[in-house]
Amino acid sequence: MTATHDLVIRGGTIADGSGGDLISGDIAIDDGKISAIGHISGSGREEIDATDRIVTPGFIDVHTHYDGQCIWAEELSPSSSHGVTTAIMGNCGVGFAPCRKDDHDMLINVMEGVEDIPGVVMTDGLPWNWETFPEYLDVVDKGKRDIDIAAYLPHSPLRVYAMGPRGASREPANDDDLAMMRKLSREAMEAGAIGFATSRLSIHKTADGGSIPTFEADVAELEAICGGMADAGAGTFQIVLDAFVGWDKEYKVIERVVESSGRPATFTLASGNDGPPRWRKVLDMIEATHAKGGKATAQIMPRPIGLIAGLELTVHPFVLCPSWAKIADLSIPEQVQAMRDPELRKALLSEDFEKGHPFNALARDWNWLFPLDDPPNYAPAKDMSMAGQAAAKGCTPQEIAYDRLLETDGKGLFLAALGNYENGTLASAHEMLSHPNCIPGLGDGGAHYGAICDASYSTYLLKQYVQKPSELSFGLAEAVHMLSHKAANAVGLSHRGLLKPGAKADINVIDLERLELHLPEVVRDLPAGGQRLHQRATGYDATIVSGEIIRRFDKSTGARPGKLVRGEW
Known part of the structure; x- marks a missing residue:
């Protein structure tokens, strides 16, 4: 009998990403998109038996640093090993474009210090065949990879490109500098950047111990750059605030930028392990932003930040x-x-x-x-x-x-x-994740190769908060919504993270009962023989990107359908 569909997923429990009721049924896929959901009578050229499995949208990892790995590697792991089908890079304002040749070493120094990527890996692994941010996106666009990738315009390279040595040494930007950065921001958004990212965190240091170019940059500079996003009519503002100086002061940065630019913001939020729960006040601040017509979303690590x-x-x-x-x-x-x-x-x-x-x-x-x-x-x-x-x-x-x-x-x-381990429990993380203006995030995939391996947070959230019912549980539909459409919507990708006819066929088939997270391990697959932490999972029967199965039973199939996401799509 002639196959009717490219791929059919049969008999699964479908959590469609909307947070609505679970349904039992089949999903048909044709030409990289979902063509039907329900009872599918026709056959597929390939079929997946999802009996006793959950079927979810592909997850959206909003905080990664695959800026280099997406060029020297075809697999964006660990993220793709944990059901992620779209990853956002360029966070914290660090990256590799725009960049003149003379500034390569400086940007490597920043990335090595902030994100713990060995300098030699970047020196050997990157072709540096770009200068402008649009040229960098074109290089990324030509590569092969397993999942989709989107990019923020990073502040440190932008500042140095616009201001030269004055930018690297953290001198104040003058009017001409601000005009140049605003122009470059608009240019980046029009080329496909998903937004603009920066960091004010005092412990973000260069490899030689200095402050990064963006530390203590004036808020007027952020307003000018986000003004470029407003000019383009697109883009999300991502920022790491310096909680060490107090949320009362730091959150005002978001308030000013959101009000002046009209663009949405997203930032990282965590609870301390002891001391007063200051994060609750931040949630009130977010609600006040929304009450005034703005939009701000906090990214929460579902387990201890560590x-x-x-x-x-x-x-x-x-x-x-x-x-x-x-x-x-x-x-x-x-x-x-x-x-x-x-x-x-x-x-x-x-x-x-x-x-x-x-x-x-x-x-x-x-x-x-x-x-x-x-x-x-x-x-x-x-x-x-x-x-x-x-x-x-x-x-x-x-x-x-x-x-x-x-x-x-x-x-x-x-x-x-x-x-996020307040008084030795996950209660604060659970409460923050339950808030309508919070999403899971801060996986940091592609960075901190020798110290952090949190890109597995999607697996952890399902295992800790769904697989093990407790007073700190989430329902399956709610958890999947957080990891998929809610996360996507926070960064402007409102068309992703949903299972519905016509949607892009990014899908997971998961054996929730068998889902397991394994101990992080050192692998040596970086350029120049560098090593990194990786973490495997068991229980992902299939991960699908644009209708192609990229992973089957926790192993790569070799398929490389991943694309560069240009703009809010």
Whole structure:
């Protein structure tokens, strides 16, 4: 019998991304789009049996840094390993365009410091065959990849391109500078940028410890650049605010820019692990923005925001101890052998950290440093922290961490829970995610290769909040809505993240009962032999992009239908 459709997904429980009721039925796909939903009588050239499976839209990862990886690699993993079919890069205002030849090293220095991508990886992995942002998009557009990618215009390259050395040294922009940045912003939006991104975060540092070009840039500069988005009639404003100086001050930046430009904003929000819940006041501020006709959306990590620490990674509890320098260049087995020496042990357990990148010290917050094993527990009991275990054993947290490294032959990993674990629970993350103006985000795929592996948050959200019913649960339809259409709509991609006839056929078929998240692992597949953290999942029967199956039973099929998303589509 002649096939009627390109692909048919049969007998699944469909969560269509709208947040509405689940339905049971089939989905037919033709020419990369959904042609019918319901009872499909015709056959497909290929069929997927979705009995006892959930069928969802492809997920939208709104906060990634695949600006380099989308050029040197065809798979945007880990994101594509976790049901993501559209990823947004250029976040935090760091990226590689616009850029003159003389500024390559400066942008590498910024990206290496802020996003923990080794400089040699970018030097060897990028062709640097562009100058303007539209030219960069054209290079991305020509590449092959598994999922779709969209890009923000990043502030640091834009500022340096418009202002030269004055921009890199953080001098104030003059009227001519502002006019140039506004013009370049409009040009980027018209070429297909999804918006403009920046960072004000004080711990965002260059590789050599300096402040990034955008730190403390005047709000008038942000207004001018977002004015370029207003001129183009498109684009979302993404910003990382400096919560360390207080939300009362920092959120006013969003208020001013949204009011002056009329463009929507999105930003990262988290709760502290202890102290007063200041994030609730931020939710009130967001509601006030909407009441005045503006739009702002907070991005929330569904699990503790954290670093992964270990001897093989960028940070670990002893990396900045003076005596560590003696063995820093040894192999892991050699380091472990050296650590068994009583004299070195005594020194490392007693020494304080020397100065270094702010992230390093985070692996010494003993109250919030936990062991991370397989399967990984991202919501451990407080008494499992290094401080908790030390109190129970009557020793120091340093000793607990040191012995774990020895007992695991140097392979033991730690989770440094930096936020979203208020009082040792996920209650704050759950409450924020429940808010109508919050979405899941901050996966950071394509960055922090040696310290963070949070691009798996979509799998975690389904497993932690849906698979395991509790007082902190979400219904399946609500969770899928967060990961798909709600996220897409926050960044202007209102046509994505929905399963309906005529929609782009980006779809997941998931065995929710079997869904499992595995321990992050080091893979060595970067340019120049560089390594990165990757995290696998089990339970994705199929992930489909534009009607093509890119992953089947948790493995890549080799299909590369991914495209550059130009503009809000």
